Amino acid sequence: MKLNRSIFWIFPLLLLALPLVLNQYLQYVVNLILVYILVGVGFNIVVGNLGQLAFSNVAFFGIGAYASGMLSYHLGWPWWITVIPAGLFGALAGCAASIPALRGVRLFYLAIMTLAFGELMRWAYIRVPGTGGSMGLAVPEPVGFSFGDFSWAMTTEYDKFYVFLFIVVVVVIAASRLLESRFGRAFLAIKNDEQAAAAMGIPTGKYFLLAFALSGFIVGIGGAMYAALGLHLSPEDFDLIQVILHFAIIMVGGIGSLIGSILGSTLIVAVPEMIRHFEWLVGSEEWIFGVSIIAVILFLPRGLSSLLAKFHPIFKDRYYRN
Amino acid sequence: MIEYIQSTLSTWPHLLPMLPQLIVSGIAIGMLYALIALSMTILYRATTVVNFGHGDLVMLGAYALFILLPMVTFNVALESSALHTLTSFVPPYLIALLLALAVLFAIGYILHRVFIWPILKGPHLSLALMAIAIGYALRGVIRKEYGKEILQMPRPFEDQAYEIFNFSNMGTYMTLDEITFCGVVIVMLIVSYIVFSKTRFGQIVQAMFQTQRGSSLVGINVMYYNNLIWGVGCSLGALGGVMLGLTLVLDPDVGVWTLLRGFAAMTLGGFGSLYGAVIGGLIIGILEKVLGVFISTALVEITCYLVIILVLLIRPKGLFGQHATLKI
Secondary structure: OOOOHHHHHHHHHHHOOHHHOOOHHHHHHHHHHHHHHHHHHHHHHHHHHOOOOOOOHHHHHHHHHHHHHHHHHHOOOOHHHHHHHHHHHHHHHHHHHHHHHHOOEOHHHHHHHHHHHHHHHHHHHHHOOOOOHHHOEEOOOOEEEEEOOEEEEOOOHHHHHHHHHHHHHHHHHHHHHHHOOHHHHHHHHHHHOHHHHHHOOOOHHHHHHHHHHHHHHHHHHHHHHHHHHHOEEOHHHHOHHHHHHHHHHHHHHOOOOHHHHHHHHHHHHHHHHHHOOOHHHOOOHHHHHHHHHHHHHHHOOOOHHHHHHHHOHHHOOOOOOO | OHHHHHHHHHHHHHHHHHHHHHHHHHHHHHHHHHHHHHHHHHHHHHHOOOOOOHHHHHHHHHHHHHHHHHHHHHHHHOOOOHHHHHOOOOOHHHHHHHHHHHHHHHHHHHHHHHHHHHHOOOOHHHHHHHHHHHHHHHHHHHHHHHOOOOEOOOOOOOOOEEEEEEEOOEEEEEEHHHHHHHHHHHHHHHHHHHHHHHOHHHHHHHHHHHOHHHHHHOOOOHHHHHHHHHHHHHHHHHHHHHHHHHHOOEOOOHHHHHHHHHHHHHHHHOOOOHHHHHHHHHHHHHHHHHHHHHOOOOHHHHHHHHHHHHHHHHOOOOOOOOOOEOOO
């Protein structure tokens, strides 16, 4: 059956009806899924499309979250104004993380370095004055929209859901347009063979910087959303366990695929929550998680989106626009 | 800012007599980092796979000793068992230690054969993530069984401090633990060097590092030797884990801490160099202590991260390593 890709618009429209059927807790889970969709999309740009082993995603996430939290805590800005600056701080961190890549550090050296960068940021969350130290930062109540005297606070999960859905849809459409343009094709060329891409005239340095900065921007916005969702940030939220979580999202979903980020984040957030309801499995979440990732890597190395693509070609990732 | 620098600099003359003690303690903790880096270097040199889950395997070694020691002592208490006669020659702690190393050898062998070997041809990302996931799963298992309370690592002998030399009326002390660790690591370094360069096994392993395809063409069973090397590397890591448990704490979460220290030592010394791993570990240990006292205690945690970042930016080869960057 020949399907147009604009059929994908049906999903956000369906999702708009969700607050009518879900209770607060499930709505919270859905909001968390939306946050991690952004995380997955951002991470995929660097790891999936550009093909670099850069583990710095958690650093971008934390910088975005702390930027948003600190701006609203210390300067009193309503949340919706802090979203873009959080993204910009994340982009700045992305530029910083791309410096070693620009100097030629690749493969596992880049992985180790970005891991060290992430841990350095975690130290900074504790030591830099104003972040609340190891106790963490209490984010004031997020304000979704304020115009002069009128302001609408996002108190319930349903309010947050609408704002988050809007942000996620905009970012996902933007990312998909980007990946279908010459930028996406350049990333793919660099991923496949960097020297050949440079020989063909693709300015690899600029595209590295762009990919890292873009990833930082998107994940920074995700961090701001995370701050609004949890209302309390602590440095332990952003350690190696987060790295594994982010990796699981893109591995389960499919490296380099947008649909994969969406699928992956849904599964990775929803399944542990479901497991938590079984009494006999309490305490086993960690090793079940680890074993599932191992199973996915062994048996489904291209992730779930490869299964979907076999099902119907409309789910395949394109690098061109019709 | 200027006042801060001035006030820090002004304390230095007072702190100078502490320098020998700092260097000696730095060498002691550096030996721990060196052993971990040595085990990771052996794994890397043989299979060109960087084991991102090595920290958790190190932690597993400590817990293996903790689990096995009661079993060994229980068996020893039975008058009629074979172990009882063995203990007249060998203390039960040593038996438990050797058993723990053997258990980790088997675990390393199985891990490589079942989880790493099938995906070696795939993207590097899968390998890295597989190693991390293995470590994470092991950590989860240990935390479920033994993570509820703070456990005490059993000691082979009581700790004692010895004074090595005296400098301007401030003695330099080294504990018996630290002296033993130094000895163990130096012995391990010499043994590794001899095995890698002089024995046939070492030659085969070096051939596999240079080219896996070529060595399988000349008839080397690459999978079997890779399995063995993973076992050896994990055993060595277990030894480091025992040292870590004795020095610091028995905790399921030391994996990341260990991993990053090991990476820092390997990066500074140069990936793939045995001497480099040990010397890198020593330098980082000394740097931690010295910077911690002379500049700020806040720097102790992040010394290794700064070392990684600076070394990879300035001289990615490290001290003794080979090529590490891609120049376009």
